[in-house]
Amino acid sequence: MNDHIFPTHEVVKPFINFDSKGFLINGKRTFIASAGLEYARIPRQLWYDRLLRLKRGGFNCVEVYTMWNFHEPLEGKFNFSGDHDLNAFLTIVKDLNMYAIVRVGPYYCAEWDLGGYPLWLKFKPGLRVREDNEEFEKYVDRFFDKLLPIVFNQQINKGGPVIMVQLENEHNNGWGTIVPDNYFKHLQSKALSLGLQVPYFFSGLHHASDPAGDGTLDDPKRPNPWFSTEFWSVWYSQYGAKLTDSAVYARRTWKIIAHGGGGYNYYMAHGGSNFGYTNNDEDAASYDYGSAVGQAGDLRPIYYGFKHAALFARSFQDVLENCTDATAAYKDIAVDSNLRVTARSADIGDLVFLDNPTKKAIKARVKAGNDILVTDITIAPDEIYPLVHNYTINNVITLNWALTQVYGMVKQGNTTTIFVEASKENMALLYFKVNGMPTAAQGAKSFKITDGSISLAAAVQAGSLTEYTFEVSGQRVRILVGDASTMDKTWVTEVQGSAIPVIVSGTSYLADLSLQKTQLSAKGEYPLMAKKDGSIHLYLENKSTVLTYVYQLSNKFASTITLSPWQNKNASVYAAPAYDDSNWFSSADPQQMGADDNLTADAWYRTTLNVPSSGKYTMQVDGGDRATAFIDGKKATQWKVRDGEVTFDMEKGKHTLAVFTAHEGRDKLAAYVGAITYVDKKGLSGQVQLKKGGPFISTTTNWYFTKAEKAVDVKNNIPVFDTTTWKKYKIGDDVFNKQEGFGWFQTIIPVQEGNPSKLMINFRSVDEDATVFINGKQVAQHKGWNSPFAVEVNDATTLQKSIVVTLFIENYSNEGGIDQPVKINSIGDGIVLNNWKMFGGPGNPDAADGWNKLAPKTSFAGPQFFRSQFTVPQSPGKHLIWRVHTDGLSYGSVWVNGHNLGRYPEKVGNIGMYIPECWLKTGINHVVIYDENGNRPDKVGIRSEKGAGRVTYTLQGKL
Incomplete structure (x- = not known):
């Protein structure tokens, strides 16, 4: 599949550009670690919070869809304000110094209602989507006239964050730079006419749960870097984290880094919620996706694995975005038959990756450099362990070898800080070449200085960060050594008004940070059910200090909310x-x-x-x-x-x-x-x-299948039925093994009771193209899957006997066969009701009239509204997550303070419906339920999700 990117407009090249090796942003080689999220699935008040959590996780970019039916739900009535304010969202992205990849459609998929198409499109005569159809393109153009100026005014060359744009999404034909027909030409010309200047592509690039696979990602024919726009991290059928998620997806990420990828975008890094009626038929209110940042903003174990990979890739982006495959030069660096070695080489340095694809830890003997530096490195099951060689830090210091896992590296003025993740098995081992006489300062006893070099060998102190420093000719290197849990709590950020980043270590999550003259203030948090954070350190260019933190005194919190007696209103x-x-x-x-x-x-x-x-x-x-x-x-x-x-x-x-x-x-x-x-x-x-x-409808059974070698003129070519070649077929089975193929399908419809005047054979979905025969005679042809069609039999003579139904199916991609049950309708002519x-709609949930006290044990035979009131318990210093549990109900919707939380029941387990904190208020809150079967709300409750809750505190320090 084509994975090329259309080139940047000439005037934009100083801002965003690429070559075959990597991306350049503002003239600097940049590894794109992108996080997928949808502003449409997050209340506007929480946009900043969710984006900041992603930024803290090492991401420098976000990728978003611009759902058409979110912005034009009713024909000609556009909404780009409030929760729909795309321009405001992109401005926040820019304010956080992040980039954006915007996928403008007009189709989106995304497990979203109708794939993002406005419902009113269904009722336009002659309209056909995603092809060169004048009626469809007319409405696409009108939407693009509103949407694209917002996006294009936020292009990076105009001061915004947008660095790439995707036209269309997951189309059968046009990916990358393929322009297969006039429909794609139309999208392209429309976008260019409205001012598209940054790089763009069609449909997507490398969508998969393991997009790197097992081979090299280098391709001399590709004019741009390898990039995945949909790296499926977990799946939309999951809520929360599984124990195996972090290791599985960390490995798949490191394969991209180690095999030559120029970046990736996780779909999803934060899933969010399907508020209102935006869910598709596979989901309900939750779109948690098992993602790194949960539906309620909680951080899962996978978050920290993503953070590690992103910080490493961005720390060494000047290698990764300008490198060649150097595996052959390092194939003998480690002697172990189970270990795989890959390497990337650039002028500024090399990266070597030791890959343990087995399910057991490997203790590898590593021999590096002309002076034969030898050490044993323990590599965990499925781990890819990076080494750094000959990396130029500045004009006087080169990192000759890091025979340890470098977590990341950050430049702070004349200080370069290197994070080293060490363990009991793997101590910190770094070897530097220097041009001048090095002076060891902090942790001097752990350094070894020889002529032209300095090295560090240091054991890790569990649960704390140990600082080591040396200096050469005014250039300073600080090495911070910690175990994995300590690195999880280490954050790199900037302070407003300063170009020099700062480092904070010890807090489970670092939120906002500000500096007023010499007074620093920040907000931290840790999981509600975890241990309290310990000592927290701030590292500036030339000093470090311990920060003090202030907790609210209350250690108790409520886990349930008391609801007032329910009222009901007849919705039937x-x-x-x-x-x-x-x-x-x-x-x-x-x-x-x-x-x-x-x-x-x-x-x-x-x-x-x-x-x-x-x-x-x-x-x-x-x-x-x-x-x-x-x-x-x-x-x-x-x-x-x-x-x-x-x-x-x-x-x-x-x-x-x-x-x-x-x-x-x-x-x-x-x-x-x-x-x-x-x-x-x-x-x-x-x-x-x-x-x-x-009843008059029955489902056909006893289908048989036989393979055809190729698509030919099938007229009068039905093979003779013989059970040696025709095999039993089960509706829904893929007989083509996800490959192109052709075949015959056959069944017999017995004589129907009641002597009907006609018989309808209803095909709900055949994959892909079908030719239909009745008793050997061709009667119909149909193209495309997931599109119902019917064949009528009305010949009196034919209806008096059993009928042989035969299909010739042509499958051109993925699964193929008869997707859905085939039904026979023998009603003939009945009374027509007109x-x-x-x-x-359900009616108005906010209407004040018609409410009554819900009488005990009363039952209802149709839809009902129920409402109650509640007050949120005050828990100082606690960020509690509240969910409405719809136990005992059937199907329906829930509103809190007028906000529609989405549809229930959830399809990812009984997790309850998330109430965004910004929709709750001090004092009285209102909950309204619309239950379609009228089930009573006696078992409904609002409970705290302890696993997603957080303790918040203030950090302070004087510099």
Whole structure:
């Protein structure tokens, strides 16, 4: 797959540029350690906090999507203010001295509702997405006219943080610099006409959970550095951390560094929340992703692994962004058959990586340099251990060998500080060449000075940072040695107004830091359930000092919140026969949810019908997902609309039929190209038929498959059925092993009872292209997967016998076969129900009228609103995380103080729904629940997530 990047505009090259070896930002070789997060999944009040946590984790860049339906939810009504203020977000990124990669779409995926497309696009006749379709491009252009000036005015050459832009996302055809058709040409010309000047690319680069693989990333044909825009770190099906995550993803990151990568972007580094109705059908409110920075801002073990790799890569970016493969020169540095060695070489120095791919620790004998420096290094299972050789620190000091794990390095004026992560097995061993006479100062006994060199051999002191310094001709080297836990608590940052960074060590997390003349003030925190932080040190260019910290006195905190007695309001009034629906959206046949511009996950449908005789009736209607039918205001049944039909009893006479429908998020339309009107329909859609008796829909079984060698003119070429070549096939199986392939699929439909006048064969999804035969005769062709289609059989003679259905399927990528069950519909002609009314949404959760005290043991037959009040307990010095636990409820939404927390139940476990701290207030808070089945809230509670909570304190120091 093409992984090239379009070149920088000439005027921007001094600000952002690249060659085949690396990126250059403001003329300096720069390793891009990027963190994926979505501002759309974070309240604006928390943008700064989340970005700062990523910056502290060593990241110098963020990558974001600009979800179309987040900014233009209703046609022509754009929102770039408040939580939608992209310009404000990018300004914060810039203020934090970070960069941004912006993925402008128009498609996004991202486990987001409809992949980011506005819902109203579904109802535009003739519109086809992601191809050269005039109707689609018209609306893309209108959106880009609003969006792109915001992004492009924040390009780095204009003082903003934006260094790269991605057009489109994960398209089947156009990645990197491939321009396969006029659709991509249109996107490109539109963006360039609006002022795109920084490097850009299509769809993405190297999306994978292990993007580096096991080979070298060097490619002489590539004009730009290797870069991954989606390094999948954990997955969206996970909440929180697993014990193995940190080691697994640290290894995959170090492979990028060791094999020649120019950077990476974790998707996701912070996941956030799907507030409101923004989730797709795979998620609910949480989009935690098991990420480094949790949904509630807590730091997971994987965070510190990412921090280590990022700080190392950025410390030696002048090597990594300008290097060649030097593995051959160092292949004999360590003698162990299980150890892999790779190396990168640049004019300024070399990096050597010792890779232990086994599940056992290796104690390797390392022989380095012409003077044969020999030491034993213990390398943990799956660890990649970096060594540094011949690295030029300044004009008088060269780091000849670091036979120890350098955590990072920072220049502080005339002082270079080197962080060394040591252990009981691996002491700190550094060898320097000097041009002049070195003078050892702090820790002098651990230095060895000879003519033209100075070396350090030092054991680690558990739980503390030990300082060693020497000086040559006014240039100072400070070496800070600590174990892994100490390095986790060591932070490099800048002070406003100064270009020289400072180092703070000892706090579990360092937040804001400021310096007023000689008085330093900072904020620190440690996990709520962890031990209190110990001694905290500040390291400046020429001095270090111990900081004092001030804790709030309270050690106690509440873990639950008391809720006031619940009230309820009937949200099923729309089912009452006498309800006035005259102002509702009307149509002959029911229309999909959203046709009335309502963007929620709920909708009501109403009509009247006249039943000729009492008995069991079957109603057929297309759509999705869940539905509850009410006849004359009384609940009749619940069913899944996607099943196609529902059966219930009715009495003779005229009735009011009300149907409540709800869904759990729309499909993200991954890899989908074409018309979207009938893809993943929600609510009720199309003609509604009612017929006495039933059910009339069955699912085909006993499918068989045989392989075809190639795609040919399949007409009259169906192979003879023979069980020696035709094998049993299970719907959903991939018979092509994720490769291009072709095959025949066949089943037999038995004669249907009741002598129907027609038979419908419904294919919900075939992957990818299908030719359909009935009794050997070609009757239909269909292109594309995840797109339903139907074949009608209405010949009376054919219907009197069993029917042989044969498909020829052409698969061109990934999995292939019959994705979804194939259903047979024998209803024939029933009573058509028309004159439908629709009302989208649950109603107004903030409305003051209609509330009553929730009576004990009362049950409900349809949707209900419930509300309560609560006061957040005061816990000085504690940053508590509160979650609404929806125990005992069915499906629905939760609002706190008017903010929609998203959809429940969660699909990543019973974690509760995260309440952003900025949405809570001192005094009385309000919680409102909309439960679609009307389940009582007796078991609902608001509880503290102790694992995500933090203790906060103030750091002070006088310089």
